[in-house]
């Protein structure tokens with residue numbers, strides 16, 4: 354007589370619970386992508402628990418960028434301003450992130466790719482990476498003598514890889530021209546095993562220059578995001594499902 358009676362009540366409850374729970378935005382997801390999948394739409398500051406509730410790392414705030422198809426995690430630091438590097442002696446830039454280095458590394462390890470912008474604008478101020486005069490350091494305190502855009506090649510800047518350093522393509526960096534023209538060496542560091550930049554050292558400074566180190570920007574593993582039609586289909590399915598199992602016992606009783 355009531356073939357679906359018992360199941361329908363159970364299924365109805367599940368459907369209602371699903372309908373209530375699914376649009377809720379939880380503030381402690383493990384990634385920006387998970388935050389977006391849970392319903393968050395606006396880019397902004399979100400609290401992540403990168404290694405989950407069971408993991409030892411505490412929650413921390415990151416900036417989630419939902420403006421594009423890729424979900425991006427932006428890890429800001431305290432030295433993003435363009436810094437003047439004056440002549441004489443050594444210049445050191447210490448980079449302190451919003452989270453601890455363990456938290457930043459956990460984000461990097463979970464990401465499909467990351468990038469960090471680095472630029473040196475120079476006049477009579479060579480970088481001389483191949484002579485170990487300038488470098489940046491990883492979280493493991495390893496000195497990296499490879500500038501942005503060089504794809505990790507030691508002693509080189511992006512222009513060297515592109516073979517268009519000015520004024521001579523034989524240089525390793527534009528700044529190594531060491532002339533009175535303002536020149537720029539810039540590009541993205543992209544090696545997941547060495548990011549983020551912890552500090553930058555420019556020693557034996559000559560001439561003048563400006564150093565800029567951007568935030569660390571990571572893209573989450575999966576490219577899948579719910580868009581409006583997806584949410585409408587799911588929402589409708591849940592409603593139909595709930596309504597069907599709510600009223601069906603009444604029809605069956607007749």
Ligand SMILES: *[C@@H]1O[C@H](CO)[C@@H](O)[C@H](O)[C@H]1NC(C)=O
Pocket residue numbers: 483484485496
């Ligand atoms: C620069 O550093 C690297 C590794 O730290 C070392 O192998 C190399 O000999 C150094 N080069 C110079 C010119 O000091």
Ligand SMILES: *[C@@H]1O[C@H](CO)[C@@H](O)[C@H](O)[C@H]1NC(C)=O
Pocket residue numbers: 477479531559
């Ligand atoms: C750069 O140029 C200045 C001025 O011409 C010169 O004194 C200095 O020795 C040069 N530096 C290098 C590394 O060649």
Ligand SMILES: *[C@@H]1O[C@H](CO)[C@@H](O)[C@H](O)[C@H]1NC(C)=O
Pocket residue numbers: 445447490494551552554
């Ligand atoms: C660069 O950072 C490393 C790691 O935090 C630290 O050991 C080193 O002293 C720093 N160097 C400078 C010049 O601040």
